[in-house]
Amino acid sequence: MKDDEYIPFNEEKGTESIKLDRREFLKLLGGGIIISFSVGDLFALQQRRRGSGYPEDFNAYLRIGEDGRISCFTGKIEMGQGIITSLAQMLAEELDVSLNKVDMVMGDTALCPWDAGTFGSRSTKYFGPPLRQAAAEARAVMIQLAAEHLRTSEENLISKDGMILMRKKPKIKVSYAQLAKGKKIERHLEKKPQIKHYSKHTISGKPADRSDGRQKVTGEAKFAGDIRLPGMLFARILRPPAHGANLKNVDTSDAERMKDIQIIRDNDMIAVLHKHRDVADKALGLIKAQFEPSTSKLDNTTIFNHLKDTASDGSVVTEAGNLDEGKSQAGKTFDKAYFNHYVAHAPTENHTAVVKIEGDKATVWASTQAPFRAQGEIARVLGFPSQNVRVITPFVGCGFGGKNQGPQIVEAARLAKLSGKPVQVAWSRKEEFFYDTFRPAAVIEIKSGLNSSNQIVFWEYHNYFAGSRSSQPFYNIPHHRVLSYGGWGGRGGGGSPHPFGVGAWRGPGSNTNVFAIESHVDVMAEAAGMDPLEFRLHNLTDDRMKRVLRAAAKKFGHSFSKAPSGKGYGIACTDYLGTYLATMAEVNVDKRTGEIRVDRVVCAQDTGEVINPEGVRMQIEGCIIMGLGYCLTEEIRFKDGRILDENFDTYEIPRFSWLPKMETVLVDNPEMPPQGCGEPAITSMGAVIANAVYDAIGVRLFVLPMTPARLIEALNKEQNVTGDKNRSIPLPTIS
Amino acid sequence: MEKNIHFKLNGKDVRLTSSPERMLLWVLRSDLEHTGTKYSCGEGFCGACTVLVNNEAVLSCQYPIQDVSGKEVMTIEGLQQNGKLHPLQTAFMQHNALQCGFCTPGMIMGAYSLLLRNPQPSSREIVEDLEGYLCRCGSYNRIIPAIQTAARTMKGQRS
Numbered sequence: 001m002k003d004d005e006y007i008p009f010n011e012e013k014g015t016e017s018i019k020l021d022r023r024e025f026l027k028l029l030g031g032g033i034i035i036s037f038s039v040g041d042l043f044a045l046q047q048r049r050r051g052s053g054y055p056e057d058f059n060a061y062l063r064i065g066e067d068g069r070i071s072c073f074t075g076k077i078e079m080g081q082g083i084i085t086s087l088a089q090m091l092a093e094e095l096d097v098s099l100n101k102v103d104m105v106m107g108d109t110a111l112c113p114w115d116a117g118t119f120g121s122r123s124t125k126y127f128g129p130p131l132r133q134a135a136a137e138a139r140a141v142m143i144q145l146a147a148e149h150l151r152t153s154e155e156n157l158i159s160k161d162g163m164i165l166m167r168k169k170p171k172i173k174v175s176y177a178q179l180a181k182g183k184k185i186e187r188h189l190e191k192k193p194q195i196k197h198y199s200k201h202t203i204s205g206k207p208a209d210r211s212d213g214r215q216k217v218t219g220e221a222k223f224a225g226d227i228r229l230p231g232m233l234f235a236r237i238l239r240p241p242a243h244g245a246n247l248k249n250v251d252t253s254d255a256e257r258m259k260d261i262q263i264i265r266d267n268d269m270i271a272v273l274h275k276h277r278d279v280a281d282k283a284l285g286l287i288k289a290q291f292e293p294s295t296s297k298l299d300n301t302t303i304f305n306h307l308k309d310t311a312s313d314g315s316v317v318t319e320a321g322n323l324d325e326g327k328s329q330a331g332k333t334f335d336k337a338y339f340n341h342y343v344a345h346a347p348t349e350n351h352t353a354v355v356k357i358e359g360d361k362a363t364v365w366a367s368t369q370a371p372f373r374a375q376g377e378i379a380r381v382l383g384f385p386s387q388n389v390r391v392i393t394p395f396v397g398c399g400f401g402g403k404n405q406g407p408q409i410v411e412a413a414r415l416a417k418l419s420g421k422p423v424q425v426a427w428s429r430k431e432e433f434f435y436d437t438f439r440p441a442a443v444i445e446i447k448s449g450l451n452s453s454n455q456i457v458f459w460e461y462h463n464y465f466a467g468s469r470s471s472q473p474f475y476n477i478p479h480h481r482v483l484s485y486g487g488w489g490g491r492g493g494g495g496s497p498h499p500f501g502v503g504a505w506r507g508p509g510s511n512t513n514v515f516a517i518e519s520h521v522d523v524m525a526e527a528a529g530m531d532p533l534e535f536r537l538h539n540l541t542d543d544r545m546k547r548v549l550r551a552a553a554k555k556f557g558h559s560f561s562k563a564p565s566g567k568g569y570g571i572a573c574t575d576y577l578g579t580y581l582a583t584m585a586e587v588n589v590d591k592r593t594g595e596i597r598v599d600r601v602v603c604a605q606d607t608g609e610v611i612n613p614e615g616v617r618m619q620i621e622g623c624i625i626m627g628l629g630y631c632l633t634e635e636i637r638f639k640d641g642r643i644l645d646e647n648f649d650t651y652e653i654p655r656f657s658w659l660p661k662m663e664t665v666l667v668d669n670p671e672m673p674p675q676g677c678g679e680p681a682i683t684s685m686g687a688v689i690a691n692a693v694y695d696a697i698g699v700r701l702f703v704l705p706m707t708p709a710r711l712i713e714a715l716n717k718e719q720n721v722t723g724d725k726n727r728s729i730p731l732p733t734i735s
Numbered sequence: 736m737e738k739n740i741h742f743k744l745n746g747k748d749v750r751l752t753s754s755p756e757r758m759l760l761w762v763l764r765s766d767l768e769h770t771g772t773k774y775s776c777g778e779g780f781c782g783a784c785t786v787l788v789n790n791e792a793v794l795s796c797q798y799p800i801q802d803v804s805g806k807e808v809m810t811i812e813g814l815q816q817n818g819k820l821h822p823l824q825t826a827f828m829q830h831n832a833l834q835c836g837f838c839t840p841g842m843i844m845g846a847y848s849l850l851l852r853n854p855q856p857s858s859r860e861i862v863e864d865l866e867g868y869l870c871r872c873g874s875y876n877r878i879i880p881a882i883q884t885a886a887r888t889m890k891g892q893r894s
Contacts, residue, residue, distance in 0.1 A: 278761035
């Protein structure tokens with residue numbers, strides 16, 4: 001078969017500029033065999049329409065290089081979640097190469113096609129299946145080339161470990177490297193080729209160690225802050241003491257007297273730059289500035305009332321039946337409110353970016369979950385065409401949604417342009433806490449009722465600013481309505497309900513919703529006189545959820561009793577965008593100090609076909625540990641626009657000593673396509689711990705985090721409390 | 736006032752002129768371009784910047800450069816010997832005791848210092864010793880057995 005018999009790439013679709021982009025794009029790749037394909041992530045495709053000069057008929061591709069190495073180019077990024085390994089497994093499996101032959105090229109806007117960003121546990125779920133098909137297509141191309149090379153027909157050939165062999169004479173073979181040598185073939189995946197049945201898998205579905213392990217244990221792994229360029233300056237920027245506080249006057253004269261310090265003032269931005277970061281820090285400390293006070297008068301004690309007061313009209317997320325009809329059937333009714341405070345992402349690596357400008361081109365190294373969004377923003381700020389801005393995403397040190405936004409990238413770009421030097425902006429921990437897009441404080445109110453057979457007959461759900469993900473009931477409730485009065489995002493200030501920016505936080509919306517839903521289910525279970533597992537199974541018709549609950553219960557090994565049993569056992573389950581999970585926990589509560597000790601957590605998860613069992617377990621474990629933070633301690637304290645928590649001395653995140661015994665169960669479900677697993681398990685943590693605490697001491701906490709002070713207060717009141725004094729929201733009571 | 740400062744970094748002589756109160760972290764990361772040691776909290780609350788000075792773990796973000804004069808500094812870059820990974824590095828890989836990897840260099844240097852003092856630590860001793868080291872990804876449960884695996888390997892190498 002000649003090269004020209006391969007499907008040429010479709011040029012009719014594109015405009016002139018897109019065609020040029022594409023040629024440049026492919027030119028960068030050199031020789032080898034390239035399979036381009038589209039990722040059928042509808043969300044991503046919709047996002048893409050918002051303007052991008054990239055070719056439209058594919059948004060990912062892989063290459064078999066002349067050296068036989070396989071490269072997968074994707075705009076997705078690696079921030080610890082492990083897709084660098086799991087996506088490579090999917091590719092290696094279908095292409096029949098060993099895993100160590102695969103290189104993942106991620107988040108580089110010059111080499112990788114457009115991508116909306118890495119969030120929502122979407123990468124394996126949406127990127128994986130088309131990647132598999134592309135790999136299968138690549139394998140078919142190898143077979144075709146080998147047939148020509150070996151002068152035989154395709155049926156006589158098989159692929160194995162990077163080689164094509166004669167089926168009956170396996171000594172006659174040719175390697176992928178030999179086949180790719182001197183070739184320049186591009187093929188667009190049009191049809192969906194047959195992929196392997198999971199039962200034939202030898203790489204996918206088997207535990208694989210992290211492929212980035214070696215780089216990360218040696219210190220060789222580069223993060224954005226590790227980029228060093230000749231002449232690079234570190235910039236520190238003057239910040240207001242509070243959100244909404246405007247600069248009144250500033251005196252930079254002391255800083256100006258420091259040796260080799262460059263000071264840049266550009267509208268709202270005052271920055272000091274030096275070749276050493278710490279010297280820039282020192283110079284920043286010498287700037288005297290006065291700010292107007294913030295107009296915000298909110299703090300942690302007033303925020304929940306404020307949120308309810310500023311809420312707009314609700315919109316229906318989902319509804320069924322007729323609430324009045326449901327209410328008429330209810331013998332027992334319940335009316336409760338659940339609250340959670342602002343929570344920080346607190347990534348280990350602070351927001352960082354390096355920008356180098358040469359002529360009308362910019363190169364950017366950024367700690368970001370959305371390199372293409374960053375590319376667009378920088379192009380706009382610098383007045384460059386998008387294609388002149390290359391964003392490279394090195395390893396990212398945690399994201400959790402906090403790096404979807406990248407104001408530090410724009411800051412570095414502005415300063416690079418103004419200073420004429422490459423500039424690094426790496427936020428301090430204090431800036432990280434100040435400019436984080438926190439998980440929003442939120443209020444959930446639930447009214448519900450049971451009939452005489454202890455079935456939930458109505459469910460009325462009011463969601464103030466949590467975000468609606470995971471708020472759809474998965475229990476069998478004939479009459480329900482779920483209303484949302486505002487989502488999880490927002491810039492903060494002005495007309496916004498929040499005094500500062502809020503945004504997606506690992507499992508956005510769901511953490512708050514599952515806390516409320518699954519706490520409330522336990523409230524009803526007790527009133528029904530049933531144990532919480534029995535009550536859930538009684539009200540579920542979804543067999544998949546029942547199976548996950550039973551799998552967790554089996555591993556948990558203890559039987560539940562009607563709460564409070566004094567045993568300290570908790571349970572919660574949820575459906576996170578198609579991943580089902582059930583979590584069970586054992587806690588100990590010290591009534592004297594108010595401290596909650598989580599001794600054991602079991603999590604059973606059905607995430608469909610599992611690509612890397614080791615990777616899934618790591619994500620579940622990470623979710624459990626990180627989740628303990630928002631359950632027990634993590635709460636951003638703020639007052640009048642100031643963020644009072646500025647570092648890990650007062651903002652306590654989980655440590656070694658918090659570690660519970662953890663057990664994970666991967667519920668076998670290979671027939672279902674792979675679902676996401678970076679976020680699901682964290683969303684059940686609030687409820688499972690709140691329910692376990694109630695089971696231990698008969699006191700329910702309705703506010704996250706469940707700090708010792710709130711627990712003591714609740715104990716003292718000997719009734720349900722919300723943790724906030726002088727609040728006008730009625731205290732939750734059983735009606 | 737700048738001073739001449741002389742110390743050993745991963746076995747090699749380093750001479751530099753610097754103001755003495757600058758923190759070791761920044762001298763390592765910017766002057767000497769040893770970027771394996773990470774900046775995270777900058778105030779000594781997280782352990783990410785941990786290096787060894789005369790075999791003791793210190794928080795380099797809080798450690799003035801003048802205090803390393805005449806001493807031996809070891810960073811994550813100095814842990815490999817002749818291109819061979821240290822047992823701690825191998826064990827962290829084996830146990831997948833990391834996710835994003837940003838805290839890993841500090842964590843490994845902290846563990847290295849622990850094993851110097853206590854070659855066979857119990858889980859409890861590891862927890863107590865490394866309590867000040869934060870891992871936001873939550874790899875604690877894998878770091879503990881990784882350190883114990885490394886301890887066993889090192890014992891084997893000594894005997």
